[in-house]
Every structure is written in C-alpha cells, then in structure tokens.
Amino acid sequence: DGGITQSPKYLFRKEGQNVTLSCEQNLNHDAMYWYRQDPGQGLRLIYYSQIVNDFQKGDIAEGYSVSREKKESFPLTVTSAQKNPTAFYLCASSTQGDRAGNTIYFGEGSWLTVV
Amino acid sequence: QKEVEQDPGPLSVPEGAIVSLNCTYSNSAFQYFMWYRQYSRKGPELLMYTYSSGNKEDGRFTAQVDKSSKYISLFIRDSQPSDSATYLCAMSRTGANNLFFGTGTRLTVIP
Numbered sequence: 001d002g003g004i005t006q007s008p009k010y011l012f013r014k015e016g017q018n019v020t021l022s023c024e025q026n027l028n029h030d031a032m033y034w035y036r037q038d039p040g041q042g043l044r045l046i047y048y049s050q051i052v053n054d055f056q057k058g059d060i061a062e063g064y065s066v067s068r069e070k071k072e073s074f075p076l077t078v079t080s081a082q083k084n085p086t087a088f089y090l091c092a093s094s095t096q097g098d099r100a101g102n103t104i105y106f107g108e109g110s111w112l113t114v115v
Numbered sequence: 116q117k118e119v120e121q122d123p124g125p126l127s128v129p130e131g132a133i134v135s136l137n138c139t140y141s142n143s144a145f146q147y148f149m150w151y152r153q154y155s156r157k158g159p160e161l162l163m164y165t166y167s168s169g170n171k172e173d174g175r176f177t178a179q180v181d182k183s184s185k186y187i188s189l190f191i192r193d194s195q196p197s198d199s200a201t202y203l204c205a206m207s208r209t210g211a212n213n214l215f216f217g218t219g220t221r222l223t224v225i226p
Contacts, residue, residue: 004158033213040123042203042218043159058213090158103149104205104214106158 003027004107006091011112013078013085021076021110023091032074033092033104036060043090049074078112086114118142121204121217130226134191138204138217141185145206145215148180150189153201153219162202163189194224 004025013019025032034046045058049068063082068074074093078085091107121138128134136150146167151159163178165171165187171178177190187206191198204217 006158040218042119042121043214043216045213048213088156103161103164105161106151108158109156111156 004091004093004105006089006107006110009108009110011110013112013114015114016080018077018079019112021078021089021091021112023074023076023107025072025074025091025093025107027093027095027105028071029093029095029105030071031094032068033094034058034064034066034074034076035090035092035106037088037090037109046076046089085112087112118215119204119206119217122220123218125221125223127223127225128194130194130196130224132194132224134189134194134198134222134224136189136191136202136204136220136222138187138206139185140187140206140215142208142215143182143185144208146209147207148178148187149205149214150176150178151203151205153203155200159203196224196226199223 007022031050033048035043037043044060046064047066049055052071055066055068065077089110092104094104119140148165150163152162153159165178165180168180168182175192179188201219201221203219205214207214
C-alpha cells in the first residue's frame with residue numbers, strides 16, 4: 001500500500017541528546033514536510049522540502065535539522081538545542097510543493113517525550 | 116491575530132444529530148480550503164477539499180466556503196460515534212507551499 005511511514009511511533013529522549021525521527025513515503029511525492037502538534041496550538045511547520053537536496057525552514061525551525069538525500073526520505077533530527085521538544089511530530093508529503101492547491105497527506109506521527 | 120481561528124470545543128452531540136464545525140480566517144488571499152479528521156494519537160486524514168467559494172458534498176459531509184465573510188464550515192449529517200475525532204480546518208493561498216491550520220475542534224458523538 002502507498003503511504004507515509006514514520007518511525008518510531010514512541011520515543012523517549014534524555015535531556016541533552018539528539019534524536020532522529022524517520023519518515024519514508026512511497027507515493028512518489030516531490031514535496032515533504034515536518035509539522036509539530038501541541039495541544040491547543042494546532043500544527044506548526046518545522047521544515048519542508050520541495051525537491052531532493054533542498055529544504056527550507058518553516059515557522060519553528062530552531063533546534064531542528066533535516067536532510068533530503070532521497071526523494072522518498074525526509075528524516076528530522078531534534079537536537080539538544082530544542083528547548084521544549086516533547087510533542088507529537090507529523091511528517092507529510094504532497095505532489096506539487098510549489099503550487100497552490102496541493103493536497104498534503106500525513107503519516108501516523110511520532111510521539112517524542114523528554115525524560 | 117491568528118490567520119486561522121477555530122473553536123477548540125469540545126463539542127458533544129447525540130448520535131444522528133447534524134454537526135456544524137466552523138473556521139474563520141483573516142487572509143483574503145486564501146483560496147484553497149481543506150478539512151482534516153484526526154483520531155486520537157493518529158495522523159490527520161484529508162476529509163474534504165474545496166476551491167474558492169461554494170459548497171461541496173461527499174456522503175454525509177458538506178463543506179461550505181464563504182470568502183466574502185472569510186468563513187468556512189463543515190457539516191456532518193446523521194452523525195455517528197465513529198465521527199468522534201478532532202476536526203482541523205486548513206487553507207492555503209496561490210504560490211504558497213504550506214497550509215495554515217486551525218487548532219482543531221474535538222467532537223464526540225454519543226450513542
């Protein structure tokens with residue numbers, strides 16, 4: 001089945017550690033996104049990528065890093081510089097990242113908790 | 116002021132009721148409007164997609180867009196317990212590569 005796969009589903013991180021969240025899609029979508037979801041704040045864009053080897057900061061990029069070495073993969077690293085990393089992280093993709101009206105599809109999400 | 120405003124609820128209705136979910140927005144450049152449904156601890160799934168003003172119907176779901184009032188609605192007819200979820204509105208404008216989301220409304224349909 002085509003879709004977006006995120007792993008791990010649940011992750012615990014100690015203070016000061018970097019962690020990487022995986023996102024793989026087999027939809028042949030050009031654009032990929034990372035969102036963060038917190039209660040009462042909706043979805044906020046962290047990073048997005050319209051094409052391989054290119055990515056742009058979103059609204060809350062500080063403390064995060066990404067790479068886009070392959071079309072189907074867009075991993076997110078939550079660094080120790082992120083002050084409040086506990087959240088639900090959503091990866092998404094769409095067919096036309098640079099055109100209006102593109103429809104974004106989401107993965108199942110990854111829960112990150114700092115302990 | 117947030118670009119997209121959505122009442123977080125929670126909203127509880129009896130099974131079979133008509134549900135009305137709403138969002139307002141401030142940016143008149145928005146032209147593409149979406150509704151996502153998100154079950155607890157899951158990713159959002161696209162429910163409805165509309166362009167500009169007007170209505171769109173899909174089964175028990177109807178999406179309405181009133182650009183003059185900067186107001187969008189999602190109606191659910193004959194609501195079912197399986198409709199219990201958080202509903203997120205989202206919108207985008209020409210030339211943008213990002214969606215602007217509401218905070219979501221949590222709906223519970225009571226059997």
